[in-house]
Amino acid sequence: MGFNTVAVHGGFKDESKGAVNYPVYLSSTFVQPDTEHEGEYCYTRGNNPTRASVERQVADIEGAKYALATSSGMAATSLVFELLNKGDKVLINDNVYGGTWRFVSNLFEKRGLEYEVVNDLNAYDFSKVDSSVKMVFVETPSNPLLEVTDIRRVVTEAHKKNILVVVDNTFMTAYLQKPLDLGADIVEYSATKYYAGHSDLLAGLVVLNDEEIYKRLKFISNTLGGILDPFDAFLLQRGIKTxxxxxxxxxxxxxxxxxxxxxxxxxxxxxxxxxxxxxxxxxxxxxxxxxxxxxxxxxxxxxxxxxxxxxxxxxxxxxxxxxxxxxxxxxxxxxxxxxxxxxxxxxxxxxxxxxxxxxxxxxxxxxxxxxxxxxxxxxx
Ligand SMILES: Cc1ncc(COP(=O)(O)O)c(C=O)c1O
Missing domain, CATH: 3.90.1150.10 (Aspartate Aminotransferase, domain 1)
Incomplete structure (x- = not known):
């Protein structure tokens, strides 16, 4: 199926009433089946049907297994950085979104994390990096100078050293560029931008195929709580259709x-x-x-x-x-x-x-x- 068909029909179908738009489940909590079992939905911080629907829609247009919807693009970036442990280092291209830079330059040190700003990842010599480098964070085209990083090259070089490749794909969207298909491990977005498309909400997305990393991210997101609320999930789903x-x-x-x-x-x-x-x-x-x-x-x-x-x-x-x-x-x-x-x-x-x-x-x-x-x- 083509991109637009998947975008329009992606997400969940409303089986009970037949509404063509999946409903907004404005409920913080859900009734559980019995004392021994947890239902599919329990508490909205962990899972909510409307958010799950937009996550399905996003995974489908990306051709990915998993997507997580967060309260903003920066919440998505924070979530991804939570994968790092004390002593880990990140390579980051030198013109990225200012908020990402603010995070790295202000909050990394107290978390015991390190970073290296790379002027041109296309020419970067990955053979020199030591084992503390655990992630390379790429924004391409970059912000605001629109420099293009060769995602395939970064993936090939980084993977030789077991370095996770994260791509901020906000400027491109899955319609134009699919970093996971080029070998990247994680794609993230400020869905506030093209995905939502109407400057009326803040949202973020993290998209990936690896089940183990997904489970860790899902655990962290439920723990930290920076999730997308049901009403914005509905608006985001509507935006993605067009x-x-x-x-x-x-x-x-x-x-x-x-x-x-x-x-x-x-x-x-x-x-x-x-x-x-x-x-x-x-x-x-x-x-x-x-x-x-x-x-x-x-x-x-x-x-x-x-x-x-x-x-x-x-x-x-x-x-x-x-x-x-x-x-x-x-x-x-x-x-x-x-x-x-x-x-x-x-x-x-x-x-x-x-x-x-x-x-x-x-x-x-x-x-x-x-x-x-x-x-x-x-x-x-
Ligand atoms: C490329 C890029 N990444 C991340 C962000 C952060 O997203 P948000 O503003 O939704 O938190 C932005 C915001 O402008 C952005 O342009």
Whole structure:
């Protein structure tokens, strides 16, 4: 069956009443069969039918055995990091979501964990790592500079050393990229973004095939409690039904905008792996069906005023986040990636004139006109 059919029909069927949408089970607790046995559902922190339904739907679109739905993308990342033990080390690519960086750089030390920031995992020499390295955490394309990491290479090299490969696939979704099929061990998401798709909820997902790791994660999630609530699980399930059609439109709009920006005098550089001139263009095509709908660019601030440019936009909202139907613009240096030290920002290229766009599903002519007007009005 095709992706959209699975997305629309995935999850549980409502056998009792025949509702085409699986109901929201707003119940914290469930009646148990007898004093000796536990029913399928006992307490919502551990399991809830609506959450289980969206977890089934996600596992199905990913072609995976298991999925866990969490209260946010960061809850998914935290859950995955709970697999680590004192003394373990993580390799992490150098431009990841700012919240992931905040976790690693602020909370690892007191947990007795270590990390190594890797500038380019495509060139990284895995033969030199010692046995403390237990996980490699990859976000590809990266955030906000859209660098592409070769998932197959990382998997091959990491597995030689028994290192777990985790991919944050938020920018791609299973519609465009399936890291588990490329050999990764765990895929995680901020489902707040494309999966939910409408900027109206926070959610996270952890997807995997390994039963033993799944059981550990399920135990930890029930223990820590960062689970997705039933109502948001319902909304997430609804969002996923239209993921494929939304992504098609997101992609169609994004390439047109990337090409428009590339030829523009107001723009110093465009970062989008769907453009032929991008260093990761060919690699991206080997591991994903599209380049996604997030792109960044450096404004030519010698001739254009950044604050006026942002102020004069009327369709693009100035806000963090991405993956919703509406187009957004943000400034990573002071917003999504403000947790990076200034020197690190500079080193990896998160400059003050870098702007990140999340391209929505509006009419692309209107989006280009909005950018065009704002460029004209911000010319010094
Ligand atoms: C790539 C990526 N991973 C993880 C997260 C964290 O997700 P959440 O905001 O749902 O906690 C985000 C949020 O922006 C993100 O962009």
């Amino acid at each position: 993921l494929g059609v939304r992504m098609d439109r997101h992609l169609e709009n994004t390439i047109k905008i990337a090409e428009y920006l590339e030829g523009n005098d107001a723009v110093e550089e465009v970062f989008y792996p769907g453009l032929k001139g991008h260093g990761g263009y060919e690699l991206q095509k080997t591991q994903a069906k599209g380049a996604g709908a997030v792109l960044s660019f450096k404004l030519n601030t010698k001739d254009y005023d950044l604050h006026t440019f942002v102020e004069k936009l009327h369709i693009f909202d100035f806000a963090v986040s991405l993956g919703g139907v509406e187009s957004l613009i943000c400034r990573p240096a002071t917003m999504t990636h403000e947790s990076y030290a200034k020197e690190l920002q500079e080193k990896i290229g998160i400059t003050p004139n870098l702007l990140r766009l999340s391209i929505g599903i509006e009419d692309v002519e209107d989006l280009i006109e909005d950018l065009d007007n704002a460029f004209k009005q911000s010319k010094k």
